[in-house]
Amino acid sequence: MIDVQTDSKLLFAASALVASWLLWVFFVPPKQLHNGFNKVPIIKNRLPGLGGVGFYANRYTFLSKNVTKDPRHPHHGIAKFNLLGKVVYHVGGNDEETMRAICLNKDLSFSGGNNFLFAGIAGARQGGINEDGEVDTEEKRVMRDLIKAISPTRLNPIAPRLVEDAYEGIQEWLGNGASADLDMQQTYYPLVFRFTVRVMGMAEYASSPEDLKRFVAAFWATQRNSGFWTTILPWVPQPRLLMRLWGAVTLWRMVRKTLAERQKTGHREEDYAQDLIDNGYSHNQVSKFVIGGIIAGILNTIGTGAYSVAFVGADDDLKRQCRAGLEAGLRKVAESRGEVYEDLTPLQKLQMVKLEDWESIPDFEILHLVFKESIRLMLTNSLNRYYPGPSKDKEGKLKPRLTIYGEEIEDDAYVTFSPPSNLHDADAFPEPFKFDPMRYKRGQGQTEYTFIGWGAGHHKCTGMRFAKLETIIALSSFLLFTDFETVDDRGKRYSLQEVPLPDLSQSHWRTPRRPMRVRITKPTQ
Numbered sequence: 001m002i003d004v005q006t007d008s009k010l011l012f013a014a015s016a017l018v019a020s021w022l023l024w025v026f027f028v029p030p031k032q033l034h035n036g037f038n039k040v041p042i043i044k045n046r047l048p049g050l051g052g053v054g055f056y057a058n059r060y061t062f063l064s065k066n067v068t069k070d071p072r073h074p075h076h077g078i079a080k081f082n083l084l085g086k087v088v089y090h091v092g093g094n095d096e097e098t099m100r101a102i103c104l105n106k107d108l109s110f111s112g113g114n115n116f117l118f119a120g121i122a123g124a125r126q127g128g129i130n131e132d133g134e135v136d137t138e139e140k141r142v143m144r145d146l147i148k149a150i151s152p153t154r155l156n157p158i159a160p161r162l163v164e165d166a167y168e169g170i171q172e173w174l175g176n177g178a179s180a181d182l183d184m185q186q187t188y189y190p191l192v193f194r195f196t197v198r199v200m201g202m203a204e205y206a207s208s209p210e211d212l213k214r215f216v217a218a219f220w221a222t223q224r225n226s227g228f229w230t231t232i233l234p235w236v237p238q239p240r241l242l243m244r245l246w247g248a249v250t251l252w253r254m255v256r257k258t259l260a261e262r263q264k265t266g267h268r269e270e271d272y273a274q275d276l277i278d279n280g281y282s283h284n285q286v287s288k289f290v291i292g293g294i295i296a297g298i299l300n301t302i303g304t305g306a307y308s309v310a311f312v313g314a315d316d317d318l319k320r321q322c323r324a325g326l327e328a329g330l331r332k333v334a335e336s337r338g339e340v341y342e343d344l345t346p347l348q349k350l351q352m353v354k355l356e357d358w359e360s361i362p363d364f365e366i367l368h369l370v371f372k373e374s375i376r377l378m379l380t381n382s383l384n385r386y387y388p389g390p391s392k393d394k395e396g397k398l399k400p401r402l403t404i405y406g407e408e409i410e411d412d413a414y415v416t417f418s419p420p421s422n423l424h425d426a427d428a429f430p431e432p433f434k435f436d437p438m439r440y441k442r443g444q445g446q447t448e449y450t451f452i453g454w455g456a457g458h459h460k461c462t463g464m465r466f467a468k469l470e471t472i473i474a475l476s477s478f479l480l481f482t483d484f485e486t487v488d489d490r491g492k493r494y495s496l497q498e499v500p501l502p503d504l505s506q507s508h509w510r511t512p513r514r515p516m517r518v519r520i521t522k523p524t525q
């Protein structure tokens, strides 16, 4: 028999429990935040228990609203806030001492920071740090493999194939027409994807448009479906979460299936996945490497590269300068190989260039400066770290505690540095939102601490040379295989300073604030 009275009592008790738990989750910040460990100002949040979840959803705006209001020095200073029960220190500025404190302190965990502050995995294992407080061997191995995958010995033989990919891409975009208006997200982004799968794995997708399309769609399903609710309530089924799951499962299954096919048929490719297979790595290990490598390789490269093309397409003088530099450099390469420059096709000219040529021939410098300036304007991803506390040195003595802007940081805290605080600082880069690639020739942003675009210290970008190579190949392909200009959706030309930047809170997809197309035309000569 049902005892109605007991049941309703139980129901009441359960509801009260849930309600108190929710109140606690939403309104009670972690004790650590207010414990007076230091005098760092606290960022207040409407739901102090959840904390500054705007950091995930709208990072740039969240920091602009809550840190300094001085637009000449965005995001400068230090402030702390609660984020899902963890204490996070925001740090910004362009003084070398502060950046060194973050970039050179071996007690700070890169993967621990990114698991939580980038991927939004609250309470995840502080990956990469073993019980002795050292970077674990699995993480070291993955990093070693990545360095090998994009080493000059591998990039040089693949570079001509990347040029061919760009050439084919352009022919495909033009189709039978004399010109085409490119939405860069739908055209340039898949091209960079093609480059990346060719280098890392799975090269099969680079030659199969259908597979590439499916792979790209699955990738973006994982990257573009993180938001406020999926971060706060990751266990509650919701459309974005399901999309994310679908993306992750599809990526995983595609890579596993392709690996199994290689094993079954003996088919081989020139990508790094093949090297790993040959070295006896398990399919699990290869899949993790491929997917991780693609995430690292794609996210910062697509938008900054696409905008490099768009900026050049918006200014005829800059385009002339880039073409002149490119042609002069290509002529030198051809002549050094004993070729007659005029006898070569544009494709052959570009395919001859080695990584070291792109990096060392002074005529190519203008292309690098365009890319550098595009990164300066666009890079908003923070440098994320986890601080477990000071470790011990070899004699067993505690190392000095992490100190930033004179304030000691407690154990079990997160630290995040905002690149725009460095890259958009008006003293370091006058008129910071003006696209001005020649500013570096006037002495701005010369060191890794005065230009944090590639990071600095222990975690400086491993993929820098590859990112430069692929972007310069793509930009050079536009310059050599097409004529191009940057227009709006009605075909009206944008000037250099009118090129619409993306909302800087949007970390990867980088949609321009107003419609933007790159109009390519078959060259007349």
Ligand code: HEM
Residues within 6 Å of the ligand: 110, 143, 146, 150, 293, 296, 297, 298, 300, 301, 304, 375, 379, 382, 383, 384, 452, 453, 454, 455, 456, 458, 459, 460, 461, 462, 463, 464, 466, 467
């Ligand atoms: C425009 C393109 C790129 C930009 C602006 C960029 C920027 C950065 C920055 C700022 C960091 C430092 C992060 C930190 O300290 O927390 C970094 C690290 C890293 N980047 Fe890049 N990156 C780019 C392309 C690439 C590519 C193409 C790859 C790989 C194929 C790559 C792989 C990595 C890796 C593995 C790290 C971590 C290094 C370590 O922990 O030692 N990046 N990148």
